[in-house]
Amino acid sequence: MATELKNDRYLKALARKPVDCTPVWIMRQAGRYLPEYRETRARAGSFMELCRSAELACEVTLQPLERYDLDAAILFSDILTIPDAMDLGLKFVPGQGPVFERPVKTHADIKAIKRPDMISDLGYVMNAVSTIRKALNGRVPLIGFTGSPWTLATYMVEGGTTKDFAKVKGLVYSDPKAAHLLLDILADSVIDYLNAQIEAGAQSLMVFDTWGGVLAPHDYREFSLRYMQKIVDGVKRDREDGSYIPVVLFTKGGGQWAPLLADTGADGVGIDWTADAAVLRAELGDKVAMQGNLDPSVLYAPDEVIRREVKRVLDAFGPKPGHVFNLGHGIHQYVDPAKVKVLVDAVHELSRN
Amino acid sequence: MATELKNDRYLKALARKPVDCTPVWIMRQAGRYLPEYRETRARAGSFMELCRSAELACEVTLQPLERYDLDAAILFSDILTIPDAMDLGLKFVPGQGPVFERPVKTHADIKAIKRPDMISDLGYVMNAVSTIRKALNGRVPLIGFTGSPWTLATYMVEGGTTKDFAKVKGLVYSDPKAAHLLLDILADSVIDYLNAQIEAGAQSLMVFDTWGGVLAPHDYREFSLRYMQKIVDGVKRDREDGSYIPVVLFTKGGGQWAPLLADTGADGVGIDWTADAAVLRAELGDKVAMQGNLDPSVLYAPDEVIRREVKRVLDAFGPKPGHVFNLGHGIHQYVDPAKVKVLVDAVHELSRN
Numbered sequence: 142m143a144t145e146l147k148n149d150r151y152l153k154a155l156a157r158k159p160v161d162c163t164p165v166w167i168m169r170q171a172g173r174y175l176p177e178y179r180e181t182r183a184r185a186g187s188f189m190e191l192c193r194s195a196e197l198a199c200e201v202t203l204q205p206l207e208r209y210d211l212d213a214a215i216l217f218s219d220i221l222t223i224p225d226a227m228d229l230g231l232k233f234v235p236g237q238g239p240v241f242e243r244p245v246k247t248h249a250d251i252k253a254i255k256r257p258d259m260i261s262d263l264g265y266v267m268n269a270v271s272t273i274r275k276a277l278n279g280r281v282p283l284i285g286f287t288g289s290p291w292t293l294a295t296y297m298v299e300g301g302t303t304k305d306f307a308k309v310k311g312l313v314y315s316d317p318k319a320a321h322l323l324l325d326i327l328a329d330s331v332i333d334y335l336n337a338q339i340e341a342g343a344q345s346l347m348v349f350d351t352w353g354g355v356l357a358p359h360d361y362r363e364f365s366l367r368y369m370q371k372i373v374d375g376v377k378r379d380r381e382d383g384s385y386i387p388v389v390l391f392t393k394g395g396g397q398w399a400p401l402l403a404d405t406g407a408d409g410v411g412i413d414w415t416a417d418a419a420v421l422r423a424e425l426g427d428k429v430a431m432q433g434n435l436d437p438s439v440l441y442a443p444d445e446v447i448r449r450e451v452k453r454v455l456d457a458f459g460p461k462p463g464h465v466f467n468l469g470h471g472i473h474q475y476v477d478p479a480k481v482k483v484l485v486d487a488v489h490e491l492s493r494n
Numbered sequence: 495m496a497t498e499l500k501n502d503r504y505l506k507a508l509a510r511k512p513v514d515c516t517p518v519w520i521m522r523q524a525g526r527y528l529p530e531y532r533e534t535r536a537r538a539g540s541f542m543e544l545c546r547s548a549e550l551a552c553e554v555t556l557q558p559l560e561r562y563d564l565d566a567a568i569l570f571s572d573i574l575t576i577p578d579a580m581d582l583g584l585k586f587v588p589g590q591g592p593v594f595e596r597p598v599k600t601h602a603d604i605k606a607i608k609r610p611d612m613i614s615d616l617g618y619v620m621n622a623v624s625t626i627r628k629a630l631n632g633r634v635p636l637i638g639f640t641g642s643p644w645t646l647a648t649y650m651v652e653g654g655t656t657k658d659f660a661k662v663k664g665l666v667y668s669d670p671k672a673a674h675l676l677l678d679i680l681a682d683s684v685i686d687y688l689n690a691q692i693e694a695g696a697q698s699l700m701v702f703d704t705w706g707g708v709l710a711p712h713d714y715r716e717f718s719l720r721y722m723q724k725i726v727d728g729v730k731r732d733r734e735d736g737s738y739i740p741v742v743l744f745t746k747g748g749g750q751w752a753p754l755l756a757d758t759g760a761d762g763v764g765i766d767w768t769a770d771a772a773v774l775r776a777e778l779g780d781k782v783a784m785q786g787n788l789d790p791s792v793l794y795a796p797d798e799v800i801r802r803e804v805k806r807v808l809d810a811f812g813p814k815p816g817h818v819f820n821l822g823h824g825i826h827q828y829v830d831p832a833k834v835k836v837l838v839d840a841v842h843e844l845s846r847n
Contacts, residue, residue: 305826307791314795314803357767357789357822359806394768397750414710415747436710438660442667450667453712469710473658 148281151213152345155387155408155430157463163455163492164212165485166284169471170205171217175478177204188233189225192218195268202273206280208478209485213281213345216273216338218266220288220349223330224297226257237301244300244308248319256330259337266334267341274342285343287334289350289392290327290372291365297323306355313364320364328368332375339377339386346388347411348372354394365392366401373405389432393470396421403429414469418457422464430463435484437468440476444483451487466492501634504566505698508740508761508783510816516808516845517565518838519637522824523558524570528831530557541586542578545571548621555626559633561831562838565818566634566698569626569691571619573641573702576683577650579610590654597653597661601672609683612690619687620694627695638696640687642703642745643680643725644718650676659708666717673717681721685728692730692739699741700764701725707747718745719754726758742785746823749774756782767822771810775817783816788837790821793829797836804840819845 146152150164172178181201185191192198198217205211221239225231230242245251257263274283288296296302298309313320335346353365369390378386387408392398396416403410403425410429412418414436422431434457439450451466458464466488472481499505503517525531534554538544545551551570558564574592578584583595598604610616627636641649649655651662666673688699706718722743731739740761745751749769756763756778763782765771767789775784787810792803804819811817819841825834 305791307794307826307828310789310791311794314792314799354768358770360789394747397768397770415707415750417711417750436663436713438658438663439667441660441664446667473660475660 145279146282146344147279148212151282151465152387154463154465155345155389156385157427157430159462161493162489163458163464163466165466165488166211166213166215167205167472167481167484168215168468170209170211170215170481171201172472173474174472174476174481175204175208189219189231192222192269193265195265195272198269199272199276202269203276205481209482210489211281211485213284214273214277215284215347216266216270216286216343218269218286220286220351221293221296222263222266223257223287223327223334224293226262227254227297227330229297239296240301241297245297245323246308248316248322251319251323251326254323254326256326256333259333263334263337267337270338270341270343274344282344283342284345284347285335285338285341286347286349287331287372289348289353289365289390290324290331290368291353291356292349292351293327293331294320294323295352306352313360324364324368328371328375331372335372335376335388339380343386344384345386346376348388348390350390350392350395353392353398358398361392361395361398362401366398366405369402369407370405373407378408387430389430389465391432399431400424409463409465411467412469416469418454419459422457422459422461427461427463430465431458432465432467434467434469437470437473437476440468440472440480440484444480447480447483448487448491451484452491455488455492498632499635499697500632501565504635504818505740507816507818508698508742509738510780510783512815514846515842516811516817516819518819518841519564519566519568520558520825520834520837521568521821523562523564523568523834524554525825526827527825527829527834528557528561542572542584545575545622546618548618548625551622552625552629555622556629558834562835563842564634564838566637567626567630568637568700569619569623569639569696571622571639573639573704574646574649575616575619576610576640576680576687577646579615580607580650582650587654592649593654594650598650598676599661601669601675604672604676604679607676607679609679609686612686616687616690620690623691623694623696627697635697636695637698637700638688638691638694639700639702640684640725642701642706642718642743643677643684643721644706644709645702645704646680646684647673647676648705659705666713677717677721681724681728684725688725688729688741692733697737697739699729699739701741701743703743703745703748706745706751711751714745714748714751715754719751719758722755722760723758726760731761740783742783742818744785752784753777762816762818764820765822769822771807772812775811775814780814780816783818784811785818785820787820787822790823790826790829793821793825793833793837797833800833800836801840801844804837805844808841808845
């Protein structure tokens with residue numbers, strides 16, 4: 142599959158093979174900072190309608206590729222498609238973010254969860270994947286993605302976004318069996334989901350563990366890492382056609398756990414900007430590819446500072462194969478799109494020598 | 495000064511001397527989880543009026559000591575007293591937190607900042623310190639505190655709380671000279687502030703670097719750590735009466751930087767619950783005392799789980815002198831006050847052997 146790609150830098154880097162220059166993509170690259178995205182988003186009506194329309198999801202996925210020399214496309218979808226398919230009543234409330242009308246509160250609520258069907262419930266995501274893959278026509282690889290079980294569980298139990306994670310941690314501490322049951326159901330659903338994305342045409346996968354970093358080290362191992370291990374083991378990375386689908390794990394705020402993530406057997410580990418890339422690369426060597434880790438706020442800086450900070454990140458990861466350049470978190474809404482061109486071009490130019 | 499204390503466990507632990515059991519205090523121990531606090535707060539009118547009244551600030555400072563066997567009291571005040579005294583127009587907006595009407599935006603704004611006078615502008619804090627110290631009457635030591643220069647700067651530049659720190663990082667990247675000038679002014683003011691608190695009767699000091707953890711490692715060194723170093727160097731810890739005022743630095747989300755904080759010469763380093771206490775204690779040895787680090791969410795758990803998790807933290811810090819038990823962050827508003835008794839008693843009981 143990789144052979145038909147016109148640009149396979151991203152997959153080569155994940156395989157720790159030499160590349161002509163460092164590949165780069167940007168978390169949330171199809172997003173609100175782009176005026177053309179906001180135009181399509183307005184046309185779609187709601188955010189979930191944008192996700193549910195394969196044509197519109199494809200349109201916004203390709204938008205940043207028209208502007209920038211990016212080395213990968215990422216499926217446009219929401220992190221909460223799986224909980225949404227579990228009938229918790231997902232709504233997006235302006236200024237408040239995602240809200241579940243029927244959050245998961247008790248062991249009985251968890252037992253009653255229905256494991257989503259990848260065709261009848263989540264077929265719209267697979268349609269988007271195959272539509273985007275076709276439209277890309279081998280230009281760059283397509284990344285599929287999911288939230289981690291722990292991250293999905295936080296939204297399901299809290300009923301939305303939270304600052305202190307009181308409810309989901311309350312569940313973890315007062316009824317760990319119920320928490321594990323929920324995480325097991327989610328891990329199984331995520332495996333189904335990622336395997337279906339591979340069938341539909343995803344050429345690489347990202348697992349976003351957005352909220353693993355709010356856990357104590359032993360709780361991280363037990364309630365987040367363990368279920369990402371299950372996903373790494375359950376995703377069919379070796380395809381019958383001989384292609385290989387690499388998996389990247391990213392725990393925001395989890396730089397200290399990068400060695401544990403590498404031990405799962407994942408192909409890549411993402412780190413945010415608070416992690417010390419040079420130290421981690423020295424420690425992990427060739428074991429795993431690494432993705433990151435520019436502070437998204439650098440995109441508010443003058444062009445020459447962006448270039449300087451790009452160089453700092455490239456130098457930290459070093460010349461050894463296996464670095465995918467990215468921000469340490471999603472691009473902010475108020476970034477000037479012109480700055481992203483400075484960033485992407487700087488990554489290619491400064492890494493070419 | 496320490497000799498007249500009836501309970502000096504806290505100061506002994508910070509001096510890395512043996513104690514009969516591990517001292518414990520709780521960040522935000524005088525706070526909204528206590529009904530008696532809410533009653534006093536309602537009587538005061540506004541939050542800042544509560545801070546400005548030495549009598550009421552004293553009343554709420556002592557409230558948790560009546561309920562729990564705590565080993566230290568901490569001055570009740572706000573983290574933003576210094577920026578407030580710089581005439582930025584601090585307001586507390588319900589549901590939104592602190593808001594500055596005149597945030598700092600430009601180099602010119604920073605040059606115009608007036609360094610607060612510790613008597614005319616911040617005398618009310620010193621009155622509170624001396625009033626509380628007198629009321630404590632040697633029962634436990636009194637901790638004074640400040641926000642770190644970086645943390646204060648984030649509020650001053652952002653104009654309030656923020657999720658992405660876009661404005662203050664924009665300043666750091668686009669005009670680092672202006673950022674350093676602001677941080678220098680703040681560090682000088684913090685040094686004045688802490689020395690005045692010592693004169694008024696503070697027996698130990700905490701520097702809360704609440705937002706240092708949002709910085710990349712090199713930015714942390716340059717924009718947060720550097721100014722905490724200045725504070726450690728500028729605070730007069732050795733008093734003429736022979737007493738010694740220990741200083742504890744705490745960067746939330748900064749566990750990886752605990753060794754750097756220890757290198758400043760501070761007496762203690764606080765860590766949050768995401769840090770691995772056992773690893774850090776092994777690395778830092780007897781160089782510095784350490785404070786922490788129970789996840790505040792454990793207080794939502796059944797009593798036996800609280801005791802188990804207290805034991806886990808005690809075991810992680812180990813039997814070596816120099817551990818002050820605390821949460822890894824402020825106590826949550828919705829915690830049942832009865833749970834705090836379980837916690838405090840467990841710390842003393844389980845560490846006594």
